Amino acid sequence: MVYSHIAFAGGSDNRQMLIVGGVTPRPDPSIGDQEPVAFSYNCDTGQWHQHDLPPENHLSRQAAACAVASHGIAYIWGGKHTNGGSTEKAQPASDMYIIDTINQTNSYSVPLTGPQPPFRYAHKQTIIDDHLIVVLGGFDGMSGNPVSMTDIWVFDTKTSLWLSVNATLDSDNRPANRSSHSQTLMPDGVSIIMYGGYDGYHVYNDVSVLDTQTWAWTVKNTNAAVQGRADVSNLVVTGGTDKRITV
Template identity: 25%
Template sequence: MDDFGVYVVLGVNDAPLNANGSAQFSVAVPPSSQQVVMFSRGRWGDRICVNAELNDADRVPITIGKLTPYNRYERFPGPGHVQENTSSRNAKGDMMDPDLTLSMKEYTPESTMAPSPVREGKRKRGQTGEEDEEENRGKENTCPNEVASFSENSTPLRKVRGQTRGGQTRLFLQGEGQGGTALTPQNTPPQRGKGRQAKTPTTQTAPLVNPSGRWGQSLCPIDPQTAILIGGQGSRMQFCKDPMWKLCTEDMSWVPAETLAEGPTPEARIGHTATYDPDSKRIFVFGGSKNKKWFNDVHILDTQSWKWSTVEAQGKVPPLAYHSCSMFRGELFVLGGVFPRPHPEPDGCSDSLYIFDPHLSIWYQPIVTGDRPAPRSGHSACVIQGKIYVFGGWDTPLCFNDMYMLDLGLMEFSSVQTNGSPPSPRSWHGCVLLSDSTFVVHGGYNGNQALNDTFTFNTDTNTWTELVHPQLSVPRAGHSIITMALANQNLSFKDDGNERNSDRTPKTLLVFGGGDNEGNFYSDLTTLTVAELLDQN
C-alpha cells in the first residue's frame, strides 16, 4: 500500500492535499470553499474504503462521500454551499472552519450491511418536524385510485416527536368510511409463511442509516455508482422527513442527500416522477401531490454541479400525480395521471399526452392519432425502440391490465394484442426495462390487496411470461424498481476509444420500499441480477 494515496482539493487554485497513507486525516476547510474534490492514486487493497466526513455546527460528523476500489473519485459541495450546517464557533464565540476528516475502513464490496450511523442532514426549507406534522394533521392525500385506510401500530425505524399510537394513516384511499388494516413502517418485509417480523424497540436519538419506510417515492439511477431517492410518504400520512437520499451501489449504503445540493429543493410530495437525462446529466422532477395540494412544477437537479433549479416553463400542463414520464430524445413525455377537480366532484384521471422540451422550457400537446388508451393513473410506461409501452393503471372503479403502444415516430397509439397469460389488473406496480426487447412488471395493487407476482413482456413476440423468484415473493405496491450496471461489474467495453453500453453488460435489478396493505411500509432494498430473470424467459 506504499504507492497508494488519497488527495483532497479544497479550491480551484489550491494544490492537492495528500493524506500520506494515514488511517485518519483531518483538514480545516475554508468556509468560502464551494466544492471539495477527493480522489485516489495508486493501488487499492481489496477491502478498503475511505469515508469523507464534514463536521456540522454541533461538531457531529456527517458522511458526505466515500471512495472505494470501484469509485475512486468523488466531489461534493463545500461549506460555501452548506455553511448553515457546517460552521461552528469556539468557546470565545469566534467562527471556526469545519473539519473534513478522511478515514480508511475495511469493507466487503459484496456486503449490503448498513454503514456506521450518520446524522440526518438539517432541513433546508426552514420548516421543523412539528410544523410538518401540524400541517399534515387532519388532512388526506386523496386520489381516485386509493382504496383502504390504515392505522399505525408501532414505529421500529424511529419515533417522531409528537407521534402517538393509534394515529390514522391512509396508504390507498377511495373515500370516507372505508375500513382497513393496520399499517406500520418496517425496514424489512416479513418472510412469507413465517408471520410478522418481530418489532424491536428504538430510541428517539438513534439516527437513520437508511431511508424510513415509504411508498410513492421515486428512485432514479444517475450512474453505475449512484441512485437518488426523492420524496415518499410513510405511516400516519406523514410525508418523509428524510426526503432525499443517495444510494452508493458499491457497498449498497445510503447517505442523506437533502443538504448536499444547493438551491430550492422540491416540496415534499408523492406520486411524482423523477427522470434522468444521461446527455445533460440532470434529473427532472415533475408533479405529484401533498395532502390536498397538487403540483405541476418542474424541478431540475444538475448532478454535475449538485444544484437545484425551478423551471419557469411556458405552455400549460395540469397538476398531475401518479402519471408516467418517459425520456425520449431529450424530451419528457408525460401521460395520464390524476388531476384535481373542484369539490364536490371526485378527482379525475387523464388520457392526455404532454411533452416538455427542456431546451425551450415549454410544454406542448402533440397531435396524436390511433386507438388512445382510456384515462388512467398508477400505470407504467417503458420506452423500447422508439415506442412507449403503457400497461395497467386505474380509473375508479376500473382497474386495467391492457397494453397500449405509442409509436414516437408516427405519434400513433395502438392496442397491443398480447400472447401468454397477462398479469391481473393492477396499478402502482413496478416496471423497468431489462433488455432491448423485454421489460418486467412486479407487484402492484388490484383494489383489494397488494400483489407479489412478476411478469416479463417481450416486445418482439408480444408475449407475457410469469416468473417466480424467492426474492420477489413479498406483496408490495407504490415501490420503486430500477436496473443498474453496477460499478463492481464489467460495465462496458471499448470501441475505438469510446465507451458504450453493451447488451452483454451485466445489470442488477433493485427494488425499494412500498407498502403491502397488511401493516407494513418498507425501506428494504432487494437486489438480483437481470440475467436471472431473463434466463427464465
C-alpha cells in the first residue's frame, strides 16, 4: 500500500501509468516509510513493473507534483522527505527531477540557478505551451501554511529557470489559499480550471479559472450540490478525501 505518491501517464502513446514516491507504512520505523522503488502499469498488457530508484533517491518523496510534456518527459518538483518514521521532521525537496517515461533509465535532476520558489508540498502543476510549468497552491514547506493563489511560480523547461508571477484574485478576494486541489488545462491552452482543495481546516467545493495570459482568477458560480473534496485526481469527481472526518 502506498499513499501520498505521484501517478501520471507516460510511455509510448501515454499507454503506461507511472507511480513514484509516496509513503509505505512499515512495521519498523527505523527503515523509513518512503517507497524505495517506482512502479509502472502497462495498459496494453495489464502488467505491473517495478523500477529501482537512482542511488540519490531523488524520487523518494511524498506529496510532490508532476507535469508531463507531449514528448513523454515528466517534471517532478516539490514534496517532502520524512527521513524515516513519522516522528522525524519533514525535510523539503527542492530539486526539479526529470523522468523520460519512454526510456525510464534516462532520468536526472536539473541543476537550478537564479530565484526559486519556497519549498512546498501538496501543490499541483500544469504545463502550458508544452514547456512552461505553472505551480499553484500547496502547503509552505517551512511554515505548513496553505499557499496563496496569488503566489504563482512558472518553471521554463527550456531554460531551467523559475519566474515568479503575482496573480490577481476576484473582487471577493477568491479563490482562498489551499492545497490538495485538482487542476487541468482547458482546451483553449491558456486557462487552468481548479476544483476543491484543503487549507488545513476547510475543504472547498468551488470552481475557479486562471487565465495564464492575464494571470487573473475568476471564480465560477455553480449550482451543483457537490460536497467539498481534496486530493481528487481530476475534474471528473469520483473520489477524494473529506478531511473533515476524524476517526
